[in-house]
Amino acid sequence: MMIKDTNTIAAISTPLSSGAISIVRMSGPNSVKIADSVFKTKSGLTPSQFTSRMMMLGNFSASDFCEQAMCVVFRSPNSYTGEDVVEFQCHGGVQITKGILATLIKNGARLATPGEFTKQAFVNGKMALSDAEGMMDMINAQSDAEIRAGYNLLSGALSKCAFDAQKELVDILSELEVSFDYPEETIEYITKNNAKERLQNLQKVIDKVLKTSAAGQMIKNGVNVAIVGKPNVGKSSLLNRLLGDEKAIVTPIAGTTRDIIEGSFSINGLRFNLYDTAGIHETDDQIEKIGVDKAKNIIKSADIILFVKDTVNETDEDRNVKNLLDSHKHLIIINKADKLQNCKDTDNILYVSALNGSGIDNLTKRLYDMACEDKHMEGGLTIANQRHIDALSRASQSISDAIANIDTFTLDLITIDLNMAYSALGEITGNTTSEEIIDAIFSKFCLGK
Ligand SMILES: Nc1nc2c(ncn2[C@@H]2O[C@H](COP(=O)(O)OP(=O)(O)OP(=O)(O)O)[C@@H](O)[C@H]2O)c(=O)[nH]1
Ligand SMILES: [Mg+2]
Structure with a gap:
């Protein structure tokens, strides 16, 4: 043996x-x-x-x-x-x-053990920790946008940014040390000012990456869209039309849908999670009541709400639903446009027919634009992993502290701030990450990876 x-x-x-x-x-x-x-x-x-x-x-x-x-x-x-x-x-x-x-x-x-080949690659300097995490994101991706985001991580977009920032911190610190060693007033003044400017620039770079986290998390989790409205306006028909699948039961009977029906589809590679809900109205039916409560709850957690009506004029029931929307991001969808005349879309009112598909392309385009607005979706690097977000936030905060302290405090204190920033950035690359965290990350990988 x-x-x-x-x-x-x-x-x-x-x-x-x-x-x-x-x-x-x-x-x-x-x-x-x-x-x-x-x-x-x-x-x-x-x-x-x-x-x-x-x-x-x-x-x-x-x-x-x-x-x-x-x-x-x-x-x-x-x-x-x-x-x-x-x-x-x-x-x-x-x-x-x-x-x-x-x-x-x-x-x-x-x-x-699970992920041990990749851990070995990390230990041998073949990839940074965030690169390995990007690879895992790619393997688990459920949409093209997630694959792209994972690929950017894997290719080192984030780890390079963190390594560069660490190098800059070391440079700044060593210059400051020299000036503190020779405290000739003008030199010290120039060095401190110069360091302050470099730290401000560094913080800008980090904050720019941090800003992509909203887009990153949207890419990772998908955009949650709730379809709500009074009974029988065609909510389930709209869900089926958007999914291209007869997922929900559709009947002419008001109150067909009782529970939440979920399905995902992609627009331009971005995942949208749809939630079809029970028609919201006053009812004594015990089961329907639970469905209506669920519909009301989902309004609170959805990113975008499609408020569906089947006439231009609002009924009292429509108004009751509308009142629940408050300031939630929403679009008003007038369905059954095949039965209506003069259907002209406005900024947030769209005419569609779940029956014949008219207006659906417009709706998906509008949904995509709404999801992406304010999200810094320039393509390129986006971060979604909470670990990366936390680490960058702490790095940014420590750099802020160093900038605030640089004029009044001793080198020792500034060194602490800059070391904390260095160490936070190292959690991304893996060069200051604890063994436990490294093991926890790789244990989530598949066996044989
Ligand atoms: N003409 C026309 N009929 C539609 C359209 N969309 C849905 N319908 C019809 O409207 C009725 C109700 O459709 P559903 O999709 O079940 O409506 P719902 O809003 O989900 O209804 P509840 O689940 O009961 O709240 C069905 O008979 C559908 O065939 C449409 O665009 N045009
Ligand atoms: Mg329904």
Whole structure:
């Protein structure tokens, strides 16, 4: 029996189900050696003889079976983890894949923990902590906008900003130290003023990134849109039309919808979560009453409300619904436009027909614009992760404190402020993050990633 090498890890990197191909990955100092003991090409070559990054066809000798598979070696440091990595592509059967992994473990590798390959990449300086988080965001993305935001993180847009800011802080601090060491009045005055200006510029850069958090969170969570109105105006028909799916029951009977019906769809790659609600009106029906209360509640938490009517003139019931909207962002939707004459949209009144689809394109365009207004959606970097938002906010605050203290306080105190800013920025890159937080972040990754 081989002695376990705790530094060489292995895991199945593809979903464990039947498919065309599965990938089993191994990383660590002994990975090529272990691969040599199980894989051989027809001409007798073993992985240690393979050219790096060249896919080779061969035979994998598992404990209980043989499998024709592909094998590729990535030699350190040019691999995902920065260590020697060997990947096997085998036929995508659950038992085959498990058998290959079991063989690698039997031959000396250790089962990787979730996210351990990526953690290794972080430890070896292959990526910053926020880059790794961006990759996870991409994997979990439910819309194109989320993929784009994740990609920007992964590509280092945020980590570069944090690294640059840290470097600037170190520079400023060292200049200040010199001036405090030689407190010749004019030099000190010039240095302090110069430092103040640089700190103000630095804070502007950080605050600009912070401002993208509203857009970032909207991208991550989607835009919540509640469809409300009195019974029978066509709310469920509108939900179905926007989703392109007969999700909600539609009937000519008032009070058809009782519970909240949810569905998501995308506009320009941005996810919108729709909530169809029970028609709001006075009712003695116990079930409907609960539905009406739920509808009233959802108004409070929605980002945008579609207030649906089916006539231009308002009835008392319409007015009661309208009164619930208060200052909530909303659009007035006049549905059943196929039965109306002279339908001309205004700023916040849109005519649509859930029945024949007229006006729906206009509605989606308006929804998108409303969601994006005041959100700094320039494209590029957007932050959504609360950890990043907290860290940047603290960095900005500490820089503020340093600016306020620079004229009146000693270098020791300013150094504390600047160190706090440095340390907060390091939580993004990972260079000052505690082991517990790092472990917690990677444990949310998938096994084999
Ligand atoms: N002509 C016309 N009829 C529509 C339109 N939209 C919905 N309807 C009809 O209006 C009736 C009510 O539609 P629903 O979508 O169930 O209305 P609702 O607002 O969800 O009703 P409740 O769930 O009872 O509150 C149905 O008979 C639909 O076919 C439309 O654009 N034009
Ligand atoms: Mg309905």
